[in-house]
Amino acid sequence: MVVINRGAHAEPGTSLEFKTGNWRSSECPVHVHAKAPCHAACPAGEDQQAWFAWLQEGHVEEAWRELVSKNPLPSVTGRVCPHPCETACNRTSIDSALAIHNVERWLGDEAVAKGWAYPVEAPAEDAPCVAIVGAGPGGLSAAYHCLRNGLRAEIFEALPEAGGLLRSAIPPTRLPRPALDAELNRLLALPGIKLNLRCKLGRDVGLDELKHSHAAVILAPGCGLSKEWNIDGAVPTDLHEGLHLLREFMDHGEFPEARRVAVHGGGNTAIDLCRLMKRHGVEQVTLITASALPGPDTDPEDLINVVPRELEEALEEGIEIIEHATVKRLIMKGSRMTGVEIVALKKLLGTDGRMHRVQFEGTERVVSVDMVIPCIGERVDPEGMHNLMNRWHYLDARDRWSRTPQENVHAIGDARGDRGTVAEAIGDGRLAVEAVAARLQGRADPVEDTRPEMPASGLNPVYFGRISRTAVPKLPVAERTFEAEIEGDIGRMAALREATRCLSCGNCLACDNCWVMCPDNAVIKTAELASDGSHYVFDLDFCKGCGICAKECPTGFIQMAEDTWHEGD
Amino acid sequence: MSDNDTDQRAERLAELREKFGRHPVEPKKPFHQGASLRDRQPRFCALESGHRACQGCGEALAARLVMECAGPDVMVANATGCLEVFTTPWPQSAWQVPWVHSLFENSAAVASGMEAAMKARGKNTKILAFGGDGGTYDIGFQALSGMLERYHNILYVCYDNEAYMNTGIQRSSSTPHAASTTTSPAGPERMGKRHLKKDLLGIIAAHHIPYSASASVAYPADLQRKVRYAMGINGPTFLVVHSPCPLGWKHDSHLTIEVARRAVECGLFPIVEMERGELANVMPIREVRPVKDYLALQGRFGHLMKPDDPRAVEELTHLQALADYNITYFNLRGEGEDPADTVGISQVARDRAAGEA
Numbered sequence: 001m002v003v004i005n006r007g008a009h010a011e012p013g014t015s016l017e018f019k020t021g022n023w024r025s026s027e028c029p030v031h032v033h034a035k036a037p038c039h040a041a042c043p044a045g046e047d048q049q050a051w052f053a054w055l056q057e058g059h060v061e062e063a064w065r066e067l068v069s070k071n072p073l074p075s076v077t078g079r080v081c082p083h084p085c086e087t088a089c090n091r092t093s094i095d096s097a098l099a100i101h102n103v104e105r106w107l108g109d110e111a112v113a114k115g116w117a118y119p120v121e122a123p124a125e126d127a128p129c130v131a132i133v134g135a136g137p138g139g140l141s142a143a144y145h146c147l148r149n150g151l152r153a154e155i156f157e158a159l160p161e162a163g164g165l166l167r168s169a170i171p172p173t174r175l176p177r178p179a180l181d182a183e184l185n186r187l188l189a190l191p192g193i194k195l196n197l198r199c200k201l202g203r204d205v206g207l208d209e210l211k212h213s214h215a216a217v218i219l220a221p222g223c224g225l226s227k228e229w230n231i232d233g234a235v236p237t238d239l240h241e242g243l244h245l246l247r248e249f250m251d252h253g254e255f256p257e258a259r260r261v262a263v264h265g266g267g268n269t270a271i272d273l274c275r276l277m278k279r280h281g282v283e284q285v286t287l288i289t290a291s292a293l294p295g296p297d298t299d300p301e302d303l304i305n306v307v308p309r310e311l312e313e314a315l316e317e318g319i320e321i322i323e324h325a326t327v328k329r330l331i332m333k334g335s336r337m338t339g340v341e342i343v344a345l346k347k348l349l350g351t352d353g354r355m356h357r358v359q360f361e362g363t364e365r366v367v368s369v370d371m372v373i374p375c376i377g378e379r380v381d382p383e384g385m386h387n388l389m390n391r392w393h394y395l396d397a398r399d400r401w402s403r404t405p406q407e408n409v410h411a412i413g414d415a416r417g418d419r420g421t422v423a424e425a426i427g428d429g430r431l432a433v434e435a436v437a438a439r440l441q442g443r444a445d446p447v448e449d450t451r452p453e454m455p456a457s458g459l460n461p462v463y464f465g466r467i468s469r470t471a472v473p474k475l476p477v478a479e480r481t482f483e484a485e486i487e488g489d490i491g492r493m494a495a496l497r498e499a500t501r502c503l504s505c506g507n508c509l510a511c512d513n514c515w516v517m518c519p520d521n522a523v524i525k526t527a528e529l530a531s532d533g534s535h536y537v538f539d540l541d542f543c544k545g546c547g548i549c550a551k552e553c554p555t556g557f558i559q560m561a562e563d564t565w566h567e568g569d
Numbered sequence: 570m571s572d573n574d575t576d577q578r579a580e581r582l583a584e585l586r587e588k589f590g591r592h593p594v595e596p597k598k599p600f601h602q603g604a605s606l607r608d609r610q611p612r613f614c615a616l617e618s619g620h621r622a623c624q625g626c627g628e629a630l631a632a633r634l635v636m637e638c639a640g641p642d643v644m645v646a647n648a649t650g651c652l653e654v655f656t657t658p659w660p661q662s663a664w665q666v667p668w669v670h671s672l673f674e675n676s677a678a679v680a681s682g683m684e685a686a687m688k689a690r691g692k693n694t695k696i697l698a699f700g701g702d703g704g705t706y707d708i709g710f711q712a713l714s715g716m717l718e719r720y721h722n723i724l725y726v727c728y729d730n731e732a733y734m735n736t737g738i739q740r741s742s743s744t745p746h747a748a749s750t751t752t753s754p755a756g757p758e759r760m761g762k763r764h765l766k767k768d769l770l771g772i773i774a775a776h777h778i779p780y781s782a783s784a785s786v787a788y789p790a791d792l793q794r795k796v797r798y799a800m801g802i803n804g805p806t807f808l809v810v811h812s813p814c815p816l817g818w819k820h821d822s823h824l825t826i827e828v829a830r831r832a833v834e835c836g837l838f839p840i841v842e843m844e845r846g847e848l849a850n851v852m853p854i855r856e857v858r859p860v861k862d863y864l865a866l867q868g869r870f871g872h873l874m875k876p877d878d879p880r881a882v883e884e885l886t887h888l889q890a891l892a893d894y895n896i897t898y899f900n901l902r903g904e905g906e907d908p909a910d911t912v913g914i915s916q917v918a919r920d921r922a923a924g925e926a
Contacts, residue, residue, distance in 0.1 A: 015619030015656070015663035025624060025822075056919040462830065463917045465906075504919060511917035516789045517826055519630035521618040524606045539607060542618035546625035546815075547823030554917050560823075 020520070025545030028563040029514075031532040034454040034506035034556060038085035038100060043424040044071040044141075045431075048085050048100050049507055055103070055499035056509075060492075064111045065119045067104065071426050072144040073137060075112060075183040076166060078105025079175045079487070081423045082307040090505050093456040096469045099490065099498050106495045112182045120147040122191035127152050128215035128440055130433065133201050136164020137422045138220035138413030140184070141429030143193045149437035152192045154214065158200035162188060164222050165414070166422065168247050171272050174310070176485045202384020211408060216436040219385060219395060219404075219411040220429065223378030227393075229264070231327055237335050242273050242375030249276060253482070258371040260284040262340050264327050265375030266291045266304045267420070271311065273375060274319045279480060286367055287314075287321045290345055290357060302347060305420065313486060316477050326357070327372065328364060339368040380415045392417055401435035401446070402428050410435065454506035458556035463511070467501045470494045508534035508557045514549035523549060540565040612637050620663040621655040625822025627812030627829060628652055628728045631786045632699065635726055635810070638793045639800055641666065644683055645697045648676035648704035651735040651814075652728060674708040676700050677716035677725060684721045695724065695800060702729040702743035705809075706767050717776040717805045724799045724806045727769070730814040738817045742767040745837065746891065747884040748869045750817070755872035760884045765891075773807050774846035781807040782842040787830035788914055791840065791852060811838045819868025831863035834911055836892035839899045853903025855912040860892045861885065 036049035046067060054063035067074050078101060089097035110116075123146070130146050132139045135157035143153035161167060166180055188195055199205055201221065210217045226241035240256060246269060249255055261282050263270050266289035278285045291304040294311070304311065304323070315321070322342065329341040344363035350356040379393040388404055390396040394417030395404065402410040410432040413425035434446035473488030480486055490498070514523045514536055522542040526535055534557065543565070550558045607618075615636035622629035632652055636643075644667040647653045653670050656663040671679035680698035687694045698716070700709050705727035716723060732750050733739040740753040745766045749755035753762040773781045779802045784792040792810060799806035813829050815822045832838040833852070837860055840852035864870035864885070873888075875881040896902060903910055 013661040014617065015621075015661045016617055018619040018621070018658075018661055020619070021621060023621065023624060053919060462912075463915050465912050465916050500918060509917065509919040511919075513917065516634070517630065517786075519622060519626045519633070519825070520620070521614065521616070521633060525610060526606060527611075537606065539618070544624045546825070547821070548625055548630075548825055551823040552826050 019541045020544050023544045024563060024565075025547075026563055027545045027547065027560040028540055028543055028565060029538055029545075029547070029549050029558050030561045031508070031534055031536075031538075031557055032506070032559045032561075033451065033508075033533060034458070035449070035451050036505040036507070037088035037090055037453055037455070038098075038505075040453040041084040041088035042070075042427075043084065043421060044077065044426040046070045046085075046104075048098075048104075049502065049505060051107070052098070052100075052103075052499050052502035053504060053507065053509070055496060056502065056504075058496070060107070060110060061114075061116050064107045064116055067107055068111070068118060069148070070430060071423070072118065072141060072187055073108070073183055073422075073426065074104045075108030075179055076137065076175060077423055077426065078102065078108050079179065079485075080166070080170055080307075082421060084423075090454070090456040090459060090503055091501060093459075094461050094464055094503075095466045098501050099470050099472065102470070102472050102487075102490045103495045103498050106490055106492070108183060109179065109489065110492075112179075112186065118144070118186070118190060120144070120190060120192075123147055123150050123152045127192075129154055130436055131156065131210040131214035131217045132220060133210075133217065134164060134220035134222055134413075134415075135159075135162035135195060135197075136220055136222050136413065136425065137166060138222075138425030138429045139164065139218070140187055141426040142218045142220060142412065142433050143429075144187060144190070145430045145433035146436075147190055147192045149433055151215070151433070151437060151440075152194070154194045154196065156196050156199045156201060156205055156210075158198070158203075160197055162195060162197070164220075168250060169243060169269060169272070171246075171250075171276055172483050173275075173480065173486050174272075176483070179485075200383070207384055207388075207409070211406070215440060216408040216410065218402075218429070218432050218436070219388070219409065219415060220413045220425065221380060221385070221395075221415050223394075223414045224381040225379050226374070227377045227379050229374035229376055231330050234330055236330060236332070236337050236372065238371075240371070240373055242269050242373050243378055245373060246273050246276070249280075255280050255282070256371070258282055258369075260286075260369040260371075262286045262288055262327070262367060262369040262372045263375050264288050264372060265377070266306070267375065267377065268306055268310065269378075270375035271306050271314050271319075273373065275310075275314050275317055276482070278317055278319055279482060284369075285319050286369065287319060288325050288327060288340075288342055288367075289321065289323055290326050290347070291323065293321060293323045309487070313474075317480070322367075326359065328359070330372065331366065337370055337372065339366045340372050341366050378414070380417075390417070394418075400431055402432045403435065408436075408439075454556045458559075459503060459505060460552060460554045460556075463513070463552075463554035464503060467497075469501070470498050504555045506556055508536070509555060510535045511554060513552045513554065514558055517548050517552050518543075519546065519548065520544055613641055615639070615641070615643075615664060615666045616656065617663045617665055619661070621658060622651070623655075623814075623816050623822070625813075625815045625825040626651075626655075627786050627814060627825050628701070628730055629655065630825070631728050631792070631810040631812040632656075632726075634786070634789050634792055635697075635796050635808075636666070638796045639695070639697060639724070642693070643695045643697050644687070645669065645699060646671050646676045646680035646683055648698075648700035648709055649673040649735075650701035650704050650728075651730070652699060652701065654735055673704050675712045676704060676709055677712040677723075680723050680725070681716050681719060681721045684723050688722075695722070698723055698725045700725070700727055701733075701735070702727060702731060703733045703741045705729075706743040706769055707741050713807075714772075714776065717773065717778050717807070720778075721805055722803050724796070724808065726796075727807070727809040728812045729809050730812050730817060731766075732814070732817050734814045734817040743769070745888070747873060747888060749872060750869065760872060760880050761869070769809060770841065770843065774843050776805075777846040778805045778807060780842070780844055781846075783809045783811070783838070783840055785811040785829045785833050785838060785840060786813070787811075787826050787833060788840070788852070788911075791909075791914055795842065817869070819871070820866050824866055828863070828866050830911075830915075831858060831866065834858040835860040835863045836896040836901055837863060837888065839895045839901055841899055848899065851899045851901055852914070853907050853910040854896070854901050855903070855906060855910045857896065857902065860889045864888065 038048040051066040083101040086097040129152040146153035331339040395411035397411040412428035749761040842850040
């Protein structure tokens, strides 16, 4: 008979057999790779957090490759983009946003200087070919993403040079032509992209013909015509439209004679034009805009739609801006203009629930000018695409993949009417090609990234000290010419320093906090990458669900979720 | 003696062994030599998972952090208290080093004996003595004082969770002023504990031992540096580690580190180092917080969060004055930014080596 007593059976045991006993909460930690807000805000779809991570590790070329996996023109967007990524940056809750824009430009220039190869392979000889109309940023992005998706691309451009509005409407002070050409030529030299210049839709080639000969058609014509402008039916006899003037100036370097000019509008074209005219010697340049200048209480909906630093520079250079106003009457002396009558105006919600521009009687005043230039926006040149136009004179694109009512035809970029930046056009190009590729593979839609966004409240700011933002060199007002680039290069040291400021929102930066601070030793470190891209795995056998790891995770990569652990897992 | 007698004796012995003795068992496989991820952790794990500590236990965390850098060649004498109870419920143990459970009051004395025994056997094994604040500030205090006075080569670590948590949250001499416990309840008579927290480090300093320091679980890097430093000293050393107790302090379990951090940042728990009883180093506070930020997270100070109650306001102001006193006395404000101050020591960055193949 076996006699059981305590002494006989006190074999040494390990608490590892006990696991958590009955100590479990209803939650357990999980790794969640949420979108960084910069990524979520980027119209081109770049994952800034991902390429800053490469920079933090000192891998500059890898950073560039990650960047151009979405945006093939970083040297361009690094100069012209209004950088919504910086506006969204969570670092503003600690000190100030990262200089993402300037680092992007440095990376783009570095790639050009070092000749790094784009991460694409030549498509197969018999790969389907996509027709792209327009070689602006949208069309070029579409062509590039064709290669990334194994397709060939044929671009049809009406002008003798590729570049679209990058060449025709953006002044060299913002985008020097050598920088533009360097990046564009590298892109266009990729095998699998065929560029037809001086080939205009409706004149040299027809839409139906393209639909027939190609697997899909992507229309990226941009907005080539100015919107019609008049004041109660009146226009000055020598009316010059803003975009037209800008193009003329780019070609010939001349503006019509004028001493005092009023520009009516509120976009980047208007600001560019104001600054060029001022620099050209016009005494007084006044911008009359219906929107508001940025201020502490400005409603974002009402804010003037201009790159903030451009606005800042314009004010530095002495451009006068009259906000919340519109031109009410032209004052003529014979056929000569002597002034404009302006009136205060605001966008207000009407009884019908829509926004209306309301003019306030009794606020009229006269600004004496001898030229008024409308810059109120552009519209699509409908030639060859008449049956795709909607009633607002834009192309009828209906979803995020820019599909039009016609099968296999996408309309992207400015021509959609609801876009307005280079980055949006680049993003449209990628999305449209993804939709084309998905269809060719027999799928309805491309896979969408539905991950949640990481808010600043999801981070633990305790683990990040303050580091001041890199100052960007700028040409003094007195030295600004028509050619010299105003914003300078920040350089390698500053770019890498700026990268150390990235908070890595929503992504693991391998800080070891979870591993060090788990009271139950339930976080296990791995030398290799774990399946979720971090260096840690949770051993839920021993996790009691206290939540310390989630609270102390600096980047919000660890979150608490419903406990799914079962005995014996 | 005949053969028969011998046989009978052997038989009887076998019978007794069967009845009372230990069964021969297969030797257990040593831990941490397998191929699983847990076995290949790049740190020494002397306090394994599966212990019975509550969720978010600051003491379990602190003990693990201490053991990690104390290293394998140690023996532990552990006073009665939470740490002893939750790590060693019969028949299991979470310890992977020799470990002795002493009485509540005598872990320092037991450790002294262990140290003397190791010395007699010519071994260099370092002895650690562990106790909670009850076993250190109150009950085990004379044993601790004796150990320090006799100059044993021992590192004594006090896990300070500021009350007798294991027996049901009774006040100890480490409980801060105005905290509510089961034996110092806040109510119409008193606003929590009437007396002040004992200045233990001051008393330890009076023993003029080579090294004594305070640390907090909120700053593991600082805590571990201090353990390593103490391990290198031949003589008595003392460490008090601020270890929040979610149950006794009445805060959410995920706030353990946050509460500990705020205790340091407001000045109520100064992080200092003393050599031979003289102040040698402090951890400066980069951004000093009001004590209210620290107290507001904890239920034990809930009675102070009543701006309309003059008694609550008085005690709150009293605690703020105590924190301000610490900041002035130890000069915790520092001079400018310091990589070892409360912000500097916490900073994280992507590990540049992590991306290397």
